[in-house]
Amino acid sequence: MRALEFILSTLFDLYIITFVLRFMLQWTRADFSNPLSQFIFQLTNPLVRPVRRFVPGFRGIDFSTLLIAYLLTVLASVVSNLVLGQPIVNVPGLLLGSLIALGFMFLQIMMFLIIGQVLLSWFAPYHPVSEVLRTLTAPVLRPIQKIVPPIAGIDLSPLFALLAIQAFIILLSEWM
Numbered sequence: 001m002r003a004l005e006f007i008l009s010t011l012f013d014l015y016i017i018t019f020v021l022r023f024m025l026q027w028t029r030a031d032f033s034n035p036l037s038q039f040i041f042q043l044t045n046p047l048v049r050p051v052r053r054f055v056p057g058f059r060g061i062d063f064s065t066l067l068i069a070y071l072l073t074v075l076a077s078v079v080s081n082l083v084l085g086q087p088i089v090n091v092p093g094l095l096l097g098s099l100i101a102l103g104f105m106f107l108q109i110m111m112f113l114i115i116g117q118v119l120l121s122w123f124a125p126y127h128p129v130s131e132v133l134r135t136l137t138a139p140v141l142r143p144i145q146k147i148v149p150p151i152a153g154i155d156l157s158p159l160f161a162l163l164a165i166q167a168f169i170i171l172l173s174e175w176m
Helices: 002-027 035-052 062-081 091-123 128-147 156-174
Strands: none
Touching: 002 035, 002 062, 002 091, 002 128, 035 062, 035 128, 062 091, 091 128, 091 156, 128 156
C-alpha cells in the first residue's frame, strides 16, 4: 500500500506543481508564447477553463488556478489517507494542513526556480526557459537586489533568497 500511496502522491504533486507554476506565470506576466508556458497551460486548461466561469480573477491574480491547486492538495491528502487505511477525523485540520502544504510547495518551487535560473545563467543564459525563470523569480530576487548590489559582477541575491525561503520552509514544517 505504501508503494501505491507514493505513486499517487507523486502524480498529485506533479499536477499541483503545474497549477502553482501556472499561477506564478500569470502573476508575473511571463511570456506566454514560451514553450514551457505553453506546456503548463495545455496541462492545466482542462480544469481551469470551467472553474474560471465561476471563480474570476482579480488584478492579475487567477483565483481559479489557486482554488484548483488547493482542492487538489486536499484531494491528495484524502486519497493518501484512504490508501493507507487511515480515517479522516479532523476535517478542519485536513483543510488547514492542505493550505500549509500548498504554501510549502510554493516555497519549494520558488527555491528550485532560483537554483534553475542560477544554473542556466552560467551555462545557457540565452535559452528560452532562462527568460521565463528570470521573470518567475524576479518578485523574490528584485527586492534583495535593491539591498545587496552585485559584488565584483556576481549577484548574491539568489543566495539570500534561498536562505530566506529555507527559513520559511522550516517555519512551515514546524506547523505541519
